[in-house]
Amino acid sequence: MITEQLYQIFLQHPQVSTDTRKIAPDSIFFALKGANFNANTFAAQALETGAAYAVIDEAAYCISDRFILVDDVLTALQDLARYYRKQLNIPVIGLTGSNGKTTTKELINSVLSRKFKTYATKGNLNNHIGVPLTLLAISRGTEIAIIEMGANHQQEIAFLCNIAQPTHGLITNIGRAHLEGFGGPEGVKKGKGELFDFLEQSAGTVFVNHDDLILEEMAFHRHFKQVVYYGKDETNVVSGEILENVPLLKIQWQANKANQAPKNEVQTQLTGSYNFDNILAAICIGHHFKLSAEQINSGISRYQPENSRSQIVQTKTNTLICDYYNANPSSMEVAIKNMEAITANKKVLILGDMFELGEHSSAEHELIIKKANEIEADQRIFIGKGFYEHHASFTDTFFETTDAAFMALKTAPVTGATVLVKGSRGMHLETLLELL
């Protein structure tokens, strides 16, 4: 079936399901294949449990006209999303970067939704499946969409841009994340730069952090229709500075200094000086879309991080900075620097291995141990094989596994401290929480 026909069906049934355990009534079920299951086998069940149609790619399962047979279900999903996107005549803000995508996306959404009907990527649905699902969930009447794009290899952002067709774009930063798939730091720059390439070719608008030399250079070498700069310097369209970080950030910002615009102060629910850039990006985008300072401040101050991203948790015995949703050398470094900046009687670092670093893994883990030793801390606990490899060269505490750390913390608990808990998701550092 060609995409136009599928689109006509989608107009009648504008909801998509991919899991028979969560079928939306009257939706179109896309039978994807995964590591465990071939969802063609669930297509009939999807119809029985409320789906209107099932898109499949194996003829053997096509037993009535409610089955839509295509060559490849994933491609059909992506093509439908691209086709639907083209019908939406709205600004689409594409967002990528090594760190801070989800936080910045949530902040932008929180700000823009003070004035517009917005739709933003849910959670982290940012890949070749997540972006199409996000686009197809945009309801008619939406005025601005904010689409997060993730990648761990070259050409992935180009592919996602081709589907989402952003009119505006932001790269949060270029860091040392997913080095394995991108082929090193230069590869990350190239891969994330595919968003800038798309916006250059399509005469879009980019928002650029002027304090970030890499991003500034990437913007400088391209010819954009419009570049909107933000940063600490008052010559930027939006400028700002941190007023407090104790541990929540309070910031001051100003738009168009030249026009003698007033300064604004906003108390945020975010910790970590690195979040300053994320916040300023959202303010800049709010200003670009002509929100008032009150609307912008309201959007920023209301946003409360969730899901273990820089989340402050007060337990009976400690103040925890829970940051174990992910970890890479860049985000580890800024999280350690933030521990140095905050005021606390006792500071403890619990750091877990960083994944997907390939040949850079050993050196990057060693570097993080050194960085952690450059700041004042009462205890430094490193967990995982990547860190453990270097245990003989340092006097800190090392465990090969999270289970081993669990047993040790059970007998010698950490108390009365501000504790940074950060590591890759696969380290499952959340299992330590009950002891902290």
Ligand SMILES: CC(=O)N[C@H]1[C@@H](OP(=O)(O)OP(=O)(O)OC[C@H]2O[C@@H](n3ccc(=O)[nH]c3=O)[C@H](O)[C@@H]2O)O[C@H](CO)[C@@H](O)[C@@H]1O[C@H](C)C(=O)N[C@@H](C)C(=O)N[C@H](CCC(=O)N[C@@H](CCC[C@@H](N)C(=O)O)C(=O)O)C(=O)O
């Ligand atoms: C296809 C699918 O949805 N997969 C999810 C599934 O994985 P699995 O391979 O185990 O699939 P199954 O074999 O179990 O099932 C196949 C399909 O059958 C359906 N089904 C199954 C049983 C049943 O009874 N009924 C059924 O209908 C089932 O629903 C499947 O459709 O389960 C996993 C665990 O829950 C999911 O993780 C998996 O999701 C995959 C990975 C996915 O891509 N989901 C996207 C919606 C998404 O956006 N996920 C994001 C993660 C994004 C991410 O990691 N981003 C990276 C960068 C991008 C890297 C990129 N190259 C990549 O490959 O992802 C980043 O750094 O930000 C998320 O969930 O957060």
Ligand SMILES: Nc1ncnc2c1ncn2[C@@H]1O[C@H](COP(=O)(O)OP(=O)(O)OP(=O)(O)O)[C@@H](O)[C@H]1O
């Ligand atoms: N601007 C930033 N610079 C460096 N590190 C950051 C920045 N913003 C957030 N981080 C770090 O990255 C962690 C994850 O944040 P967030 O989920 O927003 O990033 P992400 O890029 O969306 O990651 P993912 O795609 O894996 O969800 C934070 O908890 C924090 O440690």
Ligand SMILES: C[C@@H](N)C(=O)N[C@H](C)C(=O)O
């Ligand atoms: C969760 C996934 N998107 C990711 O960021 N993985 C890295 C390697 C991590 O978990 O730290």
